[in-house]
Amino acid sequence: MLTLSSRGKLMPPSPIRKLVPYAEAAKKRGIKVFHLNIGQPDIETPEPILNAVRHxxxxxxxxxxxxxxxxxRRKLVQYYKKxxxxxxxxxxxxTTGGSEAILFGFLSCLDAGxxxxxxxxxxANYNGFAVAAGINVVPVTSNIENGFALPPISAIEQHITPKxxxxxxxxxxxxxxxxxSREEMETLKQVVIKHNLYLFSDEAYREFCYGGEHMSAMQLEGLDEHVILMDTISKRYSACGGRIGALVTKNRQVLDAVMKFAQARLSPPSFAQxxxxxxxxxxxxxxxxxxxxxxxxxxxxxKRLNAMPGVLCPNPGGAFYAMARLPIDDADVFCQWLLESFSHNGQTVMLAPASGFYGTPGLGKNEVRLAYVLNxxxxxxxxxxxxxxxxxYPGKK
Amino acid sequence: MLTLSSRGKLMPPSPIRKLVPYAEAAKKRGIKVFHLNIGQPDIETPEPILNAVRHxxxxxxxxxxxxxxxxxRRKLVQYYKKxxxxxxxxxxxxTTGGSEAILFGFLSCLDAGxxxxxxxxxxANYNGFAVAAGINVVPVTSNIENGFALPPISAIEQHITPKxxxxxxxxxxxxxxxxxSREEMETLKQVVIKHNLYLFSDEAYREFCYGGEHMSAMQLEGLDEHVILMDTISKRYSACGGRIGALVTKNRQVLDAVMKFAQARLSPPSFAQxxxxxxxxxxxxxxxxxxxxxxxxxxxxxKRLNAMPGVLCPNPGGAFYAMARLPIDDADVFCQWLLESFSHNGQTVMLAPASGFYGTPGLGKNEVRLAYVLNxxxxxxxxxxxxxxxxxYPGKK
Structure with missing residues (x-):
C-alpha cells in the first residue's frame, strides 16, 4: 500500500467548500440558495479590461x-503611487493570485518548523499554505465584542518564541x-522591530474601506526591510479567475529569494497580466x-442581523465580510441544517461557519461569516x- | 538583521536564465543572438484557440x-482517450502549468526529507520544486554514449533507500x-512495484515523437495506484504563457490530497482553461x-552538430531538445564566451550549459542543451x- 505524505493528510480541506454538496442537494430539490458563504463578488468585471484581453x-x-x-510592473508603480x-x-x-504571493513569502522567509x-x-487558506511550507500558524485571538480589533501588544508578545x-x-x-487603525499599525511596527520579525500584509481589500482610512503596511516608516505586501487584483476588479497577484517588498534579499521560486514555475499567467x-x-x-x-x-x-434577537454583528470597516454571533449551539451544524432541513418560501441561505477561521480549537462555534456579495x-x-x-432551528440557545 | 529561510538561500537560480544578462549586453552591442537556450517554441498558437478566449x-x-x-476536464477525457x-x-x-502539477505531486506523496x-x-526546475517541498532529488546518471537511455535496473536499485x-x-x-521504449517502461514498472514507489511521469512533449511510439506511464497495466501523470498544454499548443497543466492519476487518495492543495490556491487561471x-x-x-x-x-x-569535429549529438527521439558533447573545457565558460567575446558575421548563439541539468556535481561539463525552436x-x-x-574558442580540447 502506497502512503500519502503526512502533510497530504494534515492539509486541511477548505472549510468554506465543505458544505457545497449539501447546497447542491438543496438546489436539486428546487430550493434557491443565497450564497453568502464565499467571497466571489457579483460585480461585473470592467468591460475595458476584458476588452484588453480580447483585443x-x-x-x-x-x-x-x-x-x-x-x-x-511599471504600470503597477503608478497604481501603488495613487x-x-x-x-x-x-x-x-x-504572482499567480495572492495565493502564490503568500506561499512564496512563507517559503522565502520561514523554514519548516x-x-x-x-x-x-x-x-482559512493561510493554514493550507502553512502546511505546504511546513510552518506553524500561531493564532492570537481577537474578539467579536470589540469588533475584532488588534489584540493588545501583551497578548501578541506572549506568543513570540525563538521560532x-x-x-x-x-x-x-x-x-x-x-x-x-493607524495606532494599531504603529503598535505592530513596534512589535515587529523589537522582535526582528517580518510583517506580512495581505491587502487584497485595500480599496474597500468604509469611513476609516486604509493604512498600508508599506507606509510604515523605517520598516522597509520587514514588510512583505501580499496583493491581488481578484477582488479589486472582480477578476478572481484571472489569478494575478503580486508580492511587493523593498527587502532586496527577499526579492532575490522569491525570484528563484518564481523562476522555477516559469511565469505568471499571461492573459490576466x-x-x-x-x-x-x-x-x-x-x-x-x-x-x-x-x-x-x-x-x-x-442592520438586519442586529435586529434579530440574540444576534451580534459588529459593523465592519472594510472588505465585504461580516462576522455574526448567532444564538445557536453549533454553527457547523446550523449551516448544514440550513441547507439540508430548512427552507423559507422555497429559499435558504448558505453561510460559512466561523470555526474554520479560528486556529484555536473550540472558538467561533456560534459565529458565522457572511460575504455581502449579493445585491x-x-x-x-x-x-x-x-x-x-x-x-x-432546533439547536437554538 | 532579518534572515532568509535556509530554503530561500538553497533554492537554485535558473541555470538557463543566468546567462540572460550577457545575451542582453550582446544585443546592445548590435549582435544578433540565436536563442537555442530555452524551450519557448516559435510555433504560432493556433488561431481558433486564441479566438475561443477572445470571444x-x-x-x-x-x-x-x-x-x-x-x-x-470532461473534454480532456476525450483528449486522453485519443x-x-x-x-x-x-x-x-x-493545475497552473505543469509546474504546479509537479509541486502538488511532491507535496502530496513525499514528506520533507x-x-x-x-x-x-x-x-532543472525539478530541483526548485524539490527545495520548495523540502525533498531530496537522487540522480541516477544516464549517458550520452547510448543516447541517454534509461540506466540499468541495478543502477536504479542501488539508489533506493528507505526514504x-x-x-x-x-x-x-x-x-x-x-x-x-516499451521495454524501458516495463522495467520501470517492475522497480516501482518491487519497491512500492510512486511513478511520476512528466509527459509535456507526448505529441512530439519522431519514429518511435510514445508509451504513457498511464498505459502500464496494474500500476494505477502508482502512476501520477504531470501534464501541460504549454508545448503541445505553443501556449506556454497560459499556465495550464494537469495532474492525472487513478489513485483516489492522492487525488483527495492534491485537491486540498488545489483548494488552498482557489483555482487555476480561467482564460487559459x-x-x-x-x-x-x-x-x-x-x-x-x-x-x-x-x-x-x-x-x-x-546533422550539422555531428559534422563538427569532436562533437557528439545523439539523435533525439522526441521533444525539441538535443544534448551535444563539445570539444571544450567548460560549457558554462564557453556559453558565456559565446555571448561576451564571440561573433560571426554579427551573430552568435545562446546555448544552455548542461551542468545545471545534472544533480551529480561535475557531470555535463562539456555538454550543452540545444532547443530547436527556431526555423x-x-x-x-x-x-x-x-x-x-x-x-x-580558447578553451577548446
Whole structure:
C-alpha cells in the first residue's frame, strides 16, 4: 500500500467548500440558495479590461518574465503611487493570485518548523499554505465584542518564541471586515522591530474601506526591510479567475529569494497580466460605485442581523465580510441544517461557519461569516431566511 | 538583521536564465543572438484557440472549480482517450502549468526529507520544486554514449533507500530528447512495484515523437495506484504563457490530497482553461504539421552538430531538445564566451550549459542543451556560428 505524505493528510480541506454538496442537494430539490458563504463578488468585471484581453495582439502565447511583464510592473508603480505606496518596478514580483504571493513569502522567509503569528479569526487558506511550507500558524485571538480589533501588544508578545519569524495581518480583514487603525499599525511596527520579525500584509481589500482610512503596511516608516505586501487584483476588479497577484517588498534579499521560486514555475499567467495592466488605466472614480454598492449592502446586512434577537454583528470597516454571533449551539451544524432541513418560501441561505477561521480549537462555534456579495434585494431575502431559520432551528440557545 | 529561510538561500537560480544578462549586453552591442537556450517554441498558437478566449462571453471573471472547469476536464477525457489513456474527469485536476502539477505531486506523496529518484540529466526546475517541498532529488546518471537511455535496473536499485518514495521520469525527455521504449517502461514498472514507489511521469512533449511510439506511464497495466501523470498544454499548443497543466492519476487518495492543495490556491487561471478546452477540438491532424516541422529542424541540427569535429549529438527521439558533447573545457565558460567575446558575421548563439541539468556535481561539463525552436534558416545560421566558435574558442580540447 502506497502512503500519502503526512502533510497530504494534515492539509486541511477548505472549510468554506465543505458544505457545497449539501447546497447542491438543496438546489436539486428546487430550493434557491443565497450564497453568502464565499467571497466571489457579483460585480461585473470592467468591460475595458476584458476588452484588453480580447483585443490583445500576439501570435505566440509566450512565457512572460518570471517576475511578470515589465510593462505591467511599471504600470503597477503608478497604481501603488495613487494608493500612497512608493515602490519601483524591481520591487514588484507578479504572482499567480495572492495565493502564490503568500506561499512564496512563507517559503522565502520561514523554514519548516518556524512560526508565523496571525490574529484569529483569519483567512482559512493561510493554514493550507502553512502546511505546504511546513510552518506553524500561531493564532492570537481577537474578539467579536470589540469588533475584532488588534489584540493588545501583551497578548501578541506572549506568543513570540525563538521560532517566531513573522506576523501576518489581513487589512481590511477577511473574515472580520476589521480595518486596522493607524495606532494599531504603529503598535505592530513596534512589535515587529523589537522582535526582528517580518510583517506580512495581505491587502487584497485595500480599496474597500468604509469611513476609516486604509493604512498600508508599506507606509510604515523605517520598516522597509520587514514588510512583505501580499496583493491581488481578484477582488479589486472582480477578476478572481484571472489569478494575478503580486508580492511587493523593498527587502532586496527577499526579492532575490522569491525570484528563484518564481523562476522555477516559469511565469505568471499571461492573459490576466494584460487585464491587470489595463486595470491601472481605469478612471480614478472606478472604485466609487463599487464601494458605494458594498457599503449599501453592508448597512442592510448589519442592520438586519442586529435586529434579530440574540444576534451580534459588529459593523465592519472594510472588505465585504461580516462576522455574526448567532444564538445557536453549533454553527457547523446550523449551516448544514440550513441547507439540508430548512427552507423559507422555497429559499435558504448558505453561510460559512466561523470555526474554520479560528486556529484555536473550540472558538467561533456560534459565529458565522457572511460575504455581502449579493445585491440588496437578494441580501434582504437571505436575511428573511436567516431570521426565520433562527426561529425554527432546533439547536437554538 | 532579518534572515532568509535556509530554503530561500538553497533554492537554485535558473541555470538557463543566468546567462540572460550577457545575451542582453550582446544585443546592445548590435549582435544578433540565436536563442537555442530555452524551450519557448516559435510555433504560432493556433488561431481558433486564441479566438475561443477572445470571444468567451461572460460578465464576471469568476473563480473556477478548484479542480478546473468540469467542462474542460470532461473534454480532456476525450483528449486522453485519443492518446490511448483511459481516465474519467474526476481523475484529472487542472493545475497552473505543469509546474504546479509537479509541486502538488511532491507535496502530496513525499514528506520533507524523502527522496525522489530522477535519471539525470533532468529538467532543472525539478530541483526548485524539490527545495520548495523540502525533498531530496537522487540522480541516477544516464549517458550520452547510448543516447541517454534509461540506466540499468541495478543502477536504479542501488539508489533506493528507505526514504525513496518515487521515481520521476520525463518522457520524451527534456533535456535529452530521449524517448523511453516499451521495454524501458516495463522495467520501470517492475522497480516501482518491487519497491512500492510512486511513478511520476512528466509527459509535456507526448505529441512530439519522431519514429518511435510514445508509451504513457498511464498505459502500464496494474500500476494505477502508482502512476501520477504531470501534464501541460504549454508545448503541445505553443501556449506556454497560459499556465495550464494537469495532474492525472487513478489513485483516489492522492487525488483527495492534491485537491486540498488545489483548494488552498482557489483555482487555476480561467482564460487559459477556455483555451485548453478549445484545443481539444483542434483537428486530429493538428500535430502533423508541427511535428513535421520539429523533425525537419532536428534532422538539420543533429546533422550539422555531428559534422563538427569532436562533437557528439545523439539523435533525439522526441521533444525539441538535443544534448551535444563539445570539444571544450567548460560549457558554462564557453556559453558565456559565446555571448561576451564571440561573433560571426554579427551573430552568435545562446546555448544552455548542461551542468545545471545534472544533480551529480561535475557531470555535463562539456555538454550543452540545444532547443530547436527556431526555423531551419535560423538554425543553420546558429550552427554556422557554433562551428566557427569551436574553431576560435580558447578553451577548446
Amino acid at each position: 490583445a495582439d500576439f501570435k505566440v502565447l509566450e512565457y512572460s518574465h518570471s517576475a511578470g511583464n515589465e510593462s505591467y 494608493a500612497g505606496i512608493e515602490v519601483d518596478h524591481t520591487q514588484i514580483i507578479i 518556524d512560526e508565523v503569528i496571525i490574529p484569529e479569526p483569519f483567512y 517566531t519569524k513573522a506576523i501576518l495581518i489581513c487589512n481590511p480583514n477577511n473574515p472580520t471586515g476589521y480595518l486596522y 494584460i487585464l491587470g495592466e489595463a486595470a491601472v488605466d481605469l478612471p480614478d472614480n472606478y472604485f466609487d460605485a463599487t464601494k458605494a454598492e458594498y457599503m449599501k449592502r453592508r448597512d442592510v446586512l448589519v 440588496v434585494a437578494d441580501l434582504n431575502s437571505a436575511m428573511d431566511c436567516l431570521q426565520q431559520a433562527l426561529k425554527e | 468567451a462571453d461572460f460578465k464576471v471573471l469568476e473563480y473556477s472549480h478548484s479542480a478546473g472547469n468540469e467542462s474542460y 492518446a490511448g489513456i483511459e481516465v474519467d474527469h474526476t481523475q484529472i485536476i487542472i 524523502d527522496e525522489v529518484i530522477i535519471p539525470e540529466p533532468f529538467y 525513496t518514495k518515487a521515481i520521476l521520469i520525463c518522457n520524451p525527455n527534456n533535456p535529452t530528447g530521449y524517448l523511453y 477556455i483555451l485548453g478546452e478549445a484545443a481539444v477540438d483542434l483537428p486530429d491532424n493538428y500535430f502533423d504539421a508541427t511535428k513535421a516541422e520539429y523533425m525537419k529542424r532536428r534532422d538539420v541540427l543533429v 531551419v534558416a535560423d538554425l543553420n545560421s546558429a550552427m554556422d556560428c557554433l562551428q566557427q566558435a569551436l574553431k576560435e
